[in-house]
Amino acid sequence: MTPFRLALLSLTRRKIPSIIAIIAIALSVASSGVLLRMYELSGSRFSTMGDGGDAVIAAKAGGIEIVLNSLNGEGDYPGFLPYNLFKSLRSEQTVNFEDGANSQAHYLKLVIPVLHFARHNDYRVIGTDDTFFQRPVASQAVEVQTGRTAKKQGEIVIGAQLAEQEGLSIGSDFNAKLWTGDARDDAEIPFAVVGILKPTHKIWDTMGFTTVEQAQNALAMSSVNTIWGNQVLSYFFVYLKPKGAEQLRTLINGRTVGQVAFVEAEKQKLFDLTGTGRELGFLMAAFIIGLGGLCVAGMLITRFDAMATQIAVLRAIGYSRAQISAWLLLEGTLLGAISCLIGALLDALALPFVRSMLGSALPPEALVSSSIWQSAPVWVAAVLSTAFAVVVPLVRFYRQDVHLSLRSA
């Protein structure tokens, strides 16, 4: 009888201990896999976050919320800023206030307008202008790969990932739904794709970009009712001249309806807030898989200890050490492999549920997907730890004196 068959029969015939071991390891694999993927997802925020210059100006809100919504497409529909404020800032005109004070924004290098107004299967569609594609910092460039940017009514340029996932090319029809955060606004807006962006590996790859004018026209047809009518924007992405930060903060936070979020500072705050949790999650994943491995080691030691005499009988009837070692190793590996399969299945089923429970604590599924293969290191660790768990019984077996074992039986 081959070692493989011996291992298979040992696993299938001793059902209850085998099932308990498999459940224990599968749960360890599933928990560790989910934790590991959450760790990756949490980290993906920082790798997929779009570049928005030095600062983002938005309606009054928390700094992290502004950055996550504007640069990572997370959260609810954003509030509005007056378009006139954007125009004043861009043209570096003097902004006059009711109390007689005025300010001239000569510390701005570039201001990019952004208006969120539609979605296509959870991918956001925004109105902006050519400055979005002409960043002053080369590393933050968002370039058109094929076609051109949107100029006229009904034209749109889309991100590389969106084009690939939806199978879109230049000339394709692209239907988006009006999105204002109000359920009544669900009118369909037809576009034709006129350009596809180069992959940026940022959130921009999943977005559609059209003109501010089109976006404002769409809002005019919606239930949105602001004191500025449809002359609004969601965000201004601001590139600052040196030492301009404090002046911008004083102007926007102190004297307008807007709020400045300095991108790097807010990202650092977010990293500090989530960092401890991420590291803890990663440690927990390692801890759980270690615990699972120890459980299996304990179970296998007990299992093979109970078989010491029977192993001695096998040795007496001529089984070599190599054959019995192969049996033990195969039994451990099979146990690990079956458990991993079940654990991976549980992992795949559990993560969407966990994501929905955690809500905005993780990036939305439509924007950042998580492949089950991200859990592969856990599976490798589980199979290795179950195989390693056989080491103790193996060492004992190698030290076994067959003569004494049979005599004392």
Add this chain to the structure above:
Amino acid sequence: MALCYPLMQIEIKNAVVTLPVSGRELFSIEHFHVPAGSKILIHGASGKGKTTLLHLMAGLLKPKTGSIKLGGHMLTDLSDDARAKVRREHVGFIFQKLNLIDHLTCEENVRLGRAVVPKDAMDEALRKVGLYERRQELSVKLSLGEQQRVAVARVLASHASVILADEPTSSLDSHNADLVMSALLSAAGSQSTLIVVSHDERLRKRFSRTLHFEDLVSA
């Protein structure tokens, strides 16, 4: 069909056997020769070293000094795995109890005897010991007597040249002891060398040659 497998004699020379931990001498054998095909009962009181002698002949332990030859194989010169190979190819072993792997069926236990056991040989062996109908049952569900008969079937199916039996009937009632011994002698046939060590007096009548353990060894 007549079975042909090598006739094997056993020869022990100047063997000194010591206790594993203390190193104290347990017994020594100046010369003991078992001709090929012979059927021998070695009897004696419990605890004197009969099992150790049997294990010595199977190569399960090595003497401190001296030599043990099984057929053409000098066991004392071979490695642990090489001795296991000799046992696998030529030796059949039967113990007093715990002969079988309890999560395997009767026929699977019979298959353990050799790398390849033809189905015909396995079925025939199980028929000879009267357990063919129960071949699919787990061995743990069998009585001790039935388990001994499965162990005999394993030896039978493996066509062992040398059969070593350690107290094969000591835990059995007379009826089962008779059944097991009949099966064992049938398994040995005329060609296999059969050595049984036992303190069971009921076995003497089944053997033409019996030896007293104390006469073989010097303590």
